[in-house]
Amino acid sequence: MKKSVAVLKKITLSVLFLFLVLSYPSVKVCANSLVLAPETLTELQGLFYGLEYSQIAVDGAMSYLVTSSGDTSKFAKYKQTGNDFSDFMESVNDLSGVNNISLSDFTVSTLDADSKSDFADMTLYNSNGDVISIDDCTYLTYDNGYFSGSCLIDDTGHLITDSVDSMCNAKFGGKTLNQNDVLQKCGDFADHVKNNKMLYAPDGASINVNPTYYVWKYELEGGRQAHCFSVFIQNQYQPGKIIPINNNGTIYQWYTNDLSLITNKVTYGSYSGVNVSTVNRTVGGYTYKYLFSFDGANNVSNATVIPYNPGGSATAGNYVYAKEGYEYSNSINGISYSSYHLAKAENIPDKLVDSYSIADTKAYCDSISAVATVANPTFDGTDAISAVNFPITKPFEVALDATTIPFPEVVVNALNPSISFPISTTLTPEVIEDFDEIPILSDLQSKFPFSIPWDIKNMLSLLRARPEPPQIEINFTFPIVNYTWNFVLDLTAFDSIATLFRLCFLISFVISLAMFSYDHFFGK
């Protein structure tokens, strides 16, 4: 019996730890933050493929092998934040002269950019492509129900970037990068954007051929550089538009408004029968599906037909169909219009796309920095509980009129707003059916002595910080000779070694923890 109990304990603990290893996402995050330097991986890749090379060259964010004959077999190395790279890979595959790229070639790291100071050591560009100072920029937080987070506004009033995380995830993958793009000057990129992309206003009333773009260039650890190119569509451009781009004069590629590339490309000159099917995209917590069909497509029977530029100069028969009544484009046939009308379909029948649930009249309160007040709150089913302030610990919805609150002034947020509910002095014999409304557990976290575990957790969490190499300046003054010696301790050069050291340290910690666990639970 005793033996079976011990076995049962072992099995229980093993299952729990296995569950931890397999499911806990932080493990993946930890692993991602401890990657080796890209050029090291390039070298390993060269060895793995048996490539003969004379040296490893580092050019900005790219490191590549240089053969003895001078050829460069490039292996692009980029760092992004928390992305599965599937979109990005699609773009990278378009790189000419780049061979043998696989997902494993990409490394992931976390770049903290959620405050203005985090941009201080980066080279920033405004919408004209000029290098600007961080002092010229404005930092703000916002939440307009579609985009949320923090961002940097350049001296022309354009957005430079949200956080690295959301920008790279949401937009970076959609931009077709080619070799020239990566190496291009920012100004050239600006022209590229202006010449090849067109944006559409939601009501079709006006067209903006000067999209707000941001070119963000940052230095990675070890001096490597990377570029994030993206185009930002201001919030007056509602979700769901597609942005056509003419890459090389013969191929049209199609993007959703967050610049995610639609995989089924529309070929110019033979668009009839082309069907651009569903594209899923998650942005800002919303998942969108886009379903496009064009004239002549096989499955337009269920589509809501939007006559394309009925009063303009469109060639007869050129129609664009949008099943949602939202998606359309005017360059499917290479026709440029000076005036057009895009009717938003009314009474959209049978939404074939089951999402597209952007609520224009709602802002979702999920961040901190202001407090939303709720007029005349109601709290059904809780009349029996009175004279108590209920701290709200969950995000809640506040109905807003999106048309009256311009971006980016919509800074709605509320983490823990304290809302006093009307006091009722009668205890009615009603039944409480929803325990979620009773905030006892959340109170425990802030009430001594029950708060101790959370206090310890919070204090330990304060030790977290962005790893930065020591750069300490010490002045030694020798008064006898009236000489001051400036000693600068700068360990930046050892960044890659420090990464390796941290990795070894972490492995040692995990092994120690495993040994301790075994001794503690099963030791004699």
Added chain:
Amino acid sequence: MVTNDLSVKIMLLTLVLTLLPGSPFTNFQYLLSEVPYLNILNWFIPISEIITITESWLLIVAVYYSILFILNYVGILKS
């Protein structure tokens, strides 16, 4: 479905919680957040990852002991 009896108990418990003092360690947390050279310390030691793993470990251990407690309570582990 919870009866009114229970709702009164919950209300009393909530009121008792409101009488308890707030956490006295909040100020210490503010002080600790001002500690310099944390970035450098994190450069040498992967504190963030260690805290994450430790939190996960403690969570699992807590679940483990909870399961043992329940099994003991039920009587399965009594030998």
